[in-house]
Amino acid sequence: MSDKSKGLNKAREIYSNNSQRARELKAAGKKIIGYPCVYVPLELLTALDLVPYRTCGDIKEPVTEADRALPHSFCPIMRNCLDCALKGKNDFLDGMVTIHSCDPQEKTARIWESYTNYPYFHFIDMPVTVRPEALEYFKSQLNDFRKTLEAFTGKKLPKDKLEAAIKSYNQQRTLVRELYELTKPSPPRISGTEIVQVVKALTSLPVSEGNDLLTEVIGEVKSRTDVPEKKLTRLLIWSSTLDDADIMQVFEDKANVVMNESCGGIRAYRAAVKSTYDPLEGLASYYLNEITCARTFRQATPGETGKDYARDLQSRFGYLKGIIRDWKISGAVMLLVRYCDPFAFEMPSLKDYFDSIGVPSTYIEYDYTTGALAPLRTRAEAFLETISQ
Amino acid sequence: MADEKKKTINRLKSMYPLRAKVNETYLKSVEAIQAGKPAVWAMLNFYYGDPVLKAMDVEVVYPENYGAIAAAMGVAREYLDRADAEGFPTHLCGYSLTTLGYASRMMKELKGQIPPEAPLGGMPKPLFLMSSAAICDARYKWFQALGRYMDAPVWPLEAPIPGIKEFFIEGYYGRMVKLGVKHLRDFVAFVEKMVGKKMDWDKLDKTANLMIEVNRVWHEINELRKVNPCPMHSRDFWSAMPAALFLAGDLEDSLRLYQDMYKEVKDRVNSHIGAVPNEKYRLVFAELPPWHSLSFFDKLAERGWNFVIESFGYHPPIPLDLSKVSDPLERITKFSLQFLVGYYEDARKQNVLGGTSAYPYLKYAKEWKCDGAILHPLISCRSASTHLPYVSDMLMEKLKVPSLSIEGDIVDLRLFNPEDALAKAEPFEESMEHYRKVRKQEGLDW
Ligand code: SF4
Ligand code: SF4
Numbered sequence: 001m002s003d004k005s006k007g008l009n010k011a012r013e014i015y016s017n018n019s020q021r022a023r024e025l026k027a028a029g030k031k032i033i034g035y036p037c038v039y040v041p042l043e044l045l046t047a048l049d050l051v052p053y054r055t056c057g058d059i060k061e062p063v064t065e066a067d068r069a070l071p072h073s074f075c076p077i078m079r080n081c082l083d084c085a086l087k088g089k090n091d092f093l094d095g096m097v098t099i100h101s102c103d104p105q106e107k108t109a110r111i112w113e114s115y116t117n118y119p120y121f122h123f124i125d126m127p128v129t130v131r132p133e134a135l136e137y138f139k140s141q142l143n144d145f146r147k148t149l150e151a152f153t154g155k156k157l158p159k160d161k162l163e164a165a166i167k168s169y170n171q172q173r174t175l176v177r178e179l180y181e182l183t184k185p186s187p188p189r190i191s192g193t194e195i196v197q198v199v200k201a202l203t204s205l206p207v208s209e210g211n212d213l214l215t216e217v218i219g220e221v222k223s224r225t226d227v228p229e230k231k232l233t234r235l236l237i238w239s240s241t242l243d244d245a246d247i248m249q250v251f252e253d254k255a256n257v258v259m260n261e262s263c264g265g266i267r268a269y270r271a272a273v274k275s276t277y278d279p280l281e282g283l284a285s286y287y288l289n290e291i292t293c294a295r296t297f298r299q300a301t302p303g304e305t306g307k308d309y310a311r312d313l314q315s316r317f318g319y320l321k322g323i324i325r326d327w328k329i330s331g332a333v334m335l336l337v338r339y340c341d342p343f344a345f346e347m348p349s350l351k352d353y354f355d356s357i358g359v360p361s362t363y364i365e366y367d368y369t370t371g372a373l374a375p376l377r378t379r380a381e382a383f384l385e386t387i388s389q
Numbered sequence: 390m391a392d393e394k395k396k397t398i399n400r401l402k403s404m405y406p407l408r409a410k411v412n413e414t415y416l417k418s419v420e421a422i423q424a425g426k427p428a429v430w431a432m433l434n435f436y437y438g439d440p441v442l443k444a445m446d447v448e449v450v451y452p453e454n455y456g457a458i459a460a461a462m463g464v465a466r467e468y469l470d471r472a473d474a475e476g477f478p479t480h481l482c483g484y485s486l487t488t489l490g491y492a493s494r495m496m497k498e499l500k501g502q503i504p505p506e507a508p509l510g511g512m513p514k515p516l517f518l519m520s521s522a523a524i525c526d527a528r529y530k531w532f533q534a535l536g537r538y539m540d541a542p543v544w545p546l547e548a549p550i551p552g553i554k555e556f557f558i559e560g561y562y563g564r565m566v567k568l569g570v571k572h573l574r575d576f577v578a579f580v581e582k583m584v585g586k587k588m589d590w591d592k593l594d595k596t597a598n599l600m601i602e603v604n605r606v607w608h609e610i611n612e613l614r615k616v617n618p619c620p621m622h623s624r625d626f627w628s629a630m631p632a633a634l635f636l637a638g639d640l641e642d643s644l645r646l647y648q649d650m651y652k653e654v655k656d657r658v659n660s661h662i663g664a665v666p667n668e669k670y671r672l673v674f675a676e677l678p679p680w681h682s683l684s685f686f687d688k689l690a691e692r693g694w695n696f697v698i699e700s701f702g703y704h705p706p707i708p709l710d711l712s713k714v715s716d717p718l719e720r721i722t723k724f725s726l727q728f729l730v731g732y733y734e735d736a737r738k739q740n741v742l743g744g745t746s747a748y749p750y751l752k753y754a755k756e757w758k759c760d761g762a763i764l765h766p767l768i769s770c771r772s773a774s775t776h777l778p779y780v781s782d783m784l785m786e787k788l789k790v791p792s793l794s795i796e797g798d799i800v801d802l803r804l805f806n807p808e809d810a811l812a813k814a815e816p817f818e819e820s821m822e823h824y825r826k827v828r829k830q831e832g833l834d835w
Contacts, residue, residue: 114743123552
């Protein structure tokens with residue numbers, strides 16, 4: 001299997017040069033719209049024949065340009081993303097869609113809009129709770145998003161096209177879950193590093209091309225003989241974003257990372273958009289309720305008048321229990337990007353949760369630069385050593 | 390006291406009774422709580438939830454303020470260390486860490502008793518927590534994290550933040566109002582259940598009106614500061630603001646006291662009396678002041694620096710006629726939304742689309758005719774710091790107003806170095822002088 005234009009090789013190629021396909025599509029007359037966060041409903045873009053492109057950071061790129069616009073003590077991922085934009089690395093974009101998923105996303109969106117000049121720029125506000133009135137508000141936000149896209153493209157969005165786009169993305173979600181089924185065996189049939197490359201490739205491609213790639217990758221992985229080496233520990237990494245193969249490799253040198261619960265891994269693919277009479281209803285509900293990012297305030301019962309800590313933990317982290325059982329996780333790393341408040345506040349409680357279900361865990365912080373790799377390695381190795389004793 | 394005599398800021402007489410009321414209210418509240426009255430922990434929420442709590446007659450403590458008090462009184466360190474030991478990352482908001490450490494000490498070590506070292510009577514275990522989605526993520530995640538120590542339920546108040554351009558999409562405002570009203574209605578039901586009594590809607594109606602009127606007068610006072618020399622210094626603003634921003638104290642008293650303040654400021658305007666003797670430079674201050682080093686402003690006043698406007702996050706909403714809105718919850722929602730969107734029309738016209746919290750500074754610098762801006766980024770409060778580089782850039786690009794950035798922190802008070810900052814005053818004066826000329830050349834009128 002050395003065909004460079006297929007499967008894992010292709011994913012690796014796209015990962016290393018992730019704007020190439022978008023540039024080609026742009027040259028062929030397509031309009032490319034950037035988005036910095038998995039909360040942006042890509043279905044609406046695709047349904048209007050726009051190509052979504054995730055504007056990621058690059059840990060190898062020292063931040064220089066973003067310094068004039070954002071302070072140093074600020075989410076390094078967003079600083080890095082903005083820096084890449086200000087350096088013209090996304091100069092092929094026809095527009096950007098930003099979203100209030102967290103405070104740094106919201107703040108960066110403002111700056112991004114001010115310092116760039118794309119023909120289209122939109123900001124989606126997002127409530128913090130999953131209460132019914134919040135859901136209704138969020139749905140209206142998606143409707144506004146639709147309207148601005150229609151104005152930008154000069155086309156109406158027919159319901160059937162939106163439904164078709166939802167179907168394609170749901171298929172992508174199913175395929176990614178299928179890919180993760182292949183990390184269940186011991187040793188896993190695919191490494192965490194390879195999955196990071198595949199997922200990043202998906203966010204750089206139109207959905208249909210992403211689905212073709214996934215189908216190829218799954219076929220290849222199922223029949224491969226060169227599976228990853230079996231390691232002592234089967235790790236789960238819980239993070240905001242883990243989208244860099246070098247970072248993942250730090251952990252995989254001594255462990256098999258069989259689950260990447262971040263938006264560079266399974267997070268945006270764990271559930272599916274439900275079919276509803278008004279497709280925006282299903283989309284709003286999926287994006288607000290189903291993506292398990294720490295930015296959303298969850299509680300055992302909305303508006304509860306009492307608090308039970310165990311139930312609270314269950315409502316926030318309960319979904320991890322099934323993962324831990326099914327993937328036979330033997331250790332968990334809570335990987336925190338420095339200055340990421342939504343995730344940072346979770347650390348002690350998530351540790352409590354892991355303790356309550358008997359999974360050894362540790363919290364490691366890094367700052368999304370190559371300089372962070374060496375200390376990260378030391379911390380990772382120390383943890384792996386402790387739990388293997 | 391030798392230092393007292395040197396003070397050069399001409400403080401408003403009317404500020405003292407207002408401040409005394411705020412302090413007295415705080416002490417009364419501590420007494421009531423100590424006598425067993427239930428207390429609620431609340432975040433600064435930009436008016437959404439405060440009138441509801443006030444109408445329900447519950448005592449409210451603000452851990453964000455308490456964090457500042459603990460830092461100033463030198464007891465924050467112990468709580469910060471505890472939060473660290475509990476596994477909270479040290480780069481989190483310093484006030485949140487202080488509260489988390491405090492809660493851990495109170496609940497884990499002292500079985501619910503207020504820690505004896507806690508300043509000003511401490512914060513008792515709350516009946517419930519009212520958090521807010523406004524301004525920063527810490528404000529609701531922090532209260533959620535407190536669930537580790539206390540069985541008190543949390544209500545996170547939604548606070549929409551529209552984009553400036555997006556806000557003008559047809560129907561947008563109406564949808565925000567709908568969210569706010571429904572959300573507050575459910576919040577009232579929640580508070581009723583927690584407190585065990587029904588809302589007195591007439592009282593809420595009256596509270597909402599008083600809140601709006603207090604803030605209107607407060608706004609008018611600040612408008613008077615546009616004149617030269619400016620009659621009121623930022624120090625008076627910061628001393629007087631809790632009555633309007635947190636609704637501290639009896640609102641009728643507050644209204645009367647703000648009206649007195651209006652008269653005094655107006656008299657000063659008529660008599661050309663400035664807040665500093667020889668006003669040479671007019672400045673804007675962003676955002677949280679160095680609470681523990683406020684005498685720093687006296688030193689600057691000696692050089693003729695007058696701080697004529699400040700802290701957007703503390704300023705009252707631009708007045709909006711809400712007299713025809715019969716539902717008090719709708720009135721409260723619209724008033725709260727106005728805090729942010731009151732600036733949007735102007736910001737859009739001037740194409741400052743990034744400026745949800747930056748645009749107000751452009752307006753201030755222009756209308757209050759500022760020569761310079763002092764920016765105070767805080768290491769452990771990112772939300773008060775994020776927009777500052779952008780503010781600095783915009784002030785220079787659009788108005789040719791220079792900025793001076795002086796770093797500080799909300800809990801590590803040593804980070805703010807008044808001597809260092811004062812050493813920068815002279816070169817900054819040169820810069821302000823230079824840009825005065827540049828503004829003239831560019832046709833700007835100050
Ligand atoms: S969730 Fe965290 S890592 Fe992601 S953008 Fe927000 S602050 Fe940054
Ligand atoms: S980060 Fe700043 S604004 Fe947010 S809660 Fe802390 S002190 Fe307040």
